[in-house]
Amino acid sequence: MNNKKKLIPILFAFVIITASVFATFTVKITDVYAAKKENRYENLETLTDAINIIEKNYVEDVKMETLIQGAVKGMLSELDPHSSYLTPEMFKEFKVETKGEFGGLGITISIKDNILTIISPIEDTPADKAGLKAGDKIIKIEGKPTTNITLEEAVDKLRGKPGTKVTITIFREGKDRPFDVTITRDIITIKAVKSKVIDNLGYLRLTQFKQEASKEMSKALEELKKQNVKGLILDLRNNPGGLLSEAVRVSSIFLPEDKTVVYTKDRDGTEKHLKTRETDTNAEDIPMVVLINEGSASASEIVSGALQDYKRALVIGQTSFGKASVQTIIPMGNDSAIKITTARYYTPKGQSIQNVGIKPDIMVKQGTVNYEEEHPFLKESDLENHLNNEKINKSRQNSSDNVTVTDNKTLEDDLQLKFAVDMLKGLIIYGQEKAAK
Structure with a gap:
């Protein structure tokens, strides 16, 4: 209520200013305004007529609240896949979800090409x-087709009490036919950051940009620094995004202060630049690689796009999801809310990745590492009376002092990660040799 009271004088002042500036065009402006007003009321009359017809003729009694909510849902669904009406229950769940704990299956979904599609599993x-x-198409939920389903309806059907089951039918590229998957719902608790050391390289896996994800990132990074890592791999694969503010804070860890991370542009063309800020943990100088794939969306694309534009990191993997719009949650009086697209966003260099995604510097498809069988080759060490290397014991000792054993099984099962490790090692060696010259 206080916000509404504050808004009224601002709108009133704007009306007064507009009237004084365009006073000489009173007749034409009035005619145009009257025409617009008349057209608007004609359209509203269509809505009220439809409500009256339903109230009088529908086979069962329908609450006015149900009709109004349905009208609002319909309006928003006509705008774009990311604008929607949040009922009081959905709005409450949304606020819980951004804190990192909620009930459900653990997937982020969207409507893509009019098909309910998984952006990424968490x-x-x-x-x-x-x-x-990521990319799986949900064509049925509990045997019922998802044709023309809205996101809100899909979320409502997929969520439920922990311990209950839901069966969904999946269509996946490369499979001959759709298949059913039965999943038991659970409380979803998200740990935003996971970290480990791979061959003296710090590995940071960011799963979602929830509240305080940047703090978790800083804490994990400080632990990696204690282990004297020589480079960083930031894994944003299958990260569906989250809070824009957290995307800026995470970027601030890896970029200098006061650099544009992303800028938005509203319907009037007004730009708003969101810039890096001072952070307690800073890693702007350490060699770095970022991993993305088709499940990297929204805030993930903001971070990877900024690091790529400033040539701060080498981006490896597959083209990201391609969402470059900003949604604003606007609460309404009955504890519900509207989620509406209010701006487009652009990378620091002005690129729009809407529908095209972030293109990696090096494209690497996911797969496993398959080594060929070794063939016996004759080496110098196999020759009789070969010369010994007088420095071999010392060099082996020195090289083993600071090397962390690689989790070879993990790398063999993850081709993209192995490629990232190898490329980062190359960047470090190249940087050391360049600095020595």
Whole structure:
């Protein structure tokens, strides 16, 4: 209520200013305004007529609240796939979800090409453990087709009490036919950051840009620094995004202060530049690689796009999801809310990745590492009376002092990660040799 009271004088002042500036065009402006007003009321009359017809003729009684909510949902669904009406229950769940704990399957979904599509499964959730993948099409929920389903309806059907099951039918590229997957719902608790050391390289896996994800990132990075890592791999694969503010804070860790991370442009063309800020943890100088794939969306694309534009990191993997719009949550009086697209966003160099995504510097498809069988080759060490290397013991000792054992099984199962490790090692060696000259 206080916000509404504050808004009224501002609108009133604007009306007064407009009237004084265009006073000489009173007749024409009035005619145009009257025409617009008349057209608007004609359209509103269509809506009220439809409500009256339903009230009088529908086979069962329908609450006015149901009709109004349906009208609002319809309006928003006509705008774009990301604008929607949040009922009081959905709005409450949304606020809980951004804090990193909620009930459900653990997938982020969207409407893509008019088909309900999985953007990404969230790591270590029921959906992830069931083998769902980014790009999977959900064509049925509990045997009922998802044709023309809205996001809100899909979320409502997929969520439920922990311990209950839901069966979805998946169409996946490369499969001959659709298949069913039955998943048990659970409380989804998201740990935003996971970290480890691979061959003296720091590995940071960011699963979602939830509240305080940047703090978790800083804490993990400080622990890696204590282990004297020589480079960083930031893994944003299958990260569906989250809070724009957290995307800026995470970028601030890796970029100098006061650099544009992303800028938005509203319907009037007004630009708003969101810039890096001072952080307690800074890693703007350490060699770095970023991993992305088709499940990297929204805030993930903002971070990877900024690091790529400033040539701060080498981006490796597959083209990202391609969402370059900003949604604003506007609460309404009955504890519901409207989520509406209010701006487009652009990378620091002005690129729009809407519908095209972030293109990696080096494209690498996911797969496993398969080594060929070794063939016996004759080497110098196999020759009789070969010369010994007088420095070999010392060099081996020195090289083993600071090397962390690689998790070879992990790298063999993850071709993109192995490629990132190898490329980062190359960047470090090249940087050391260049600095020595």
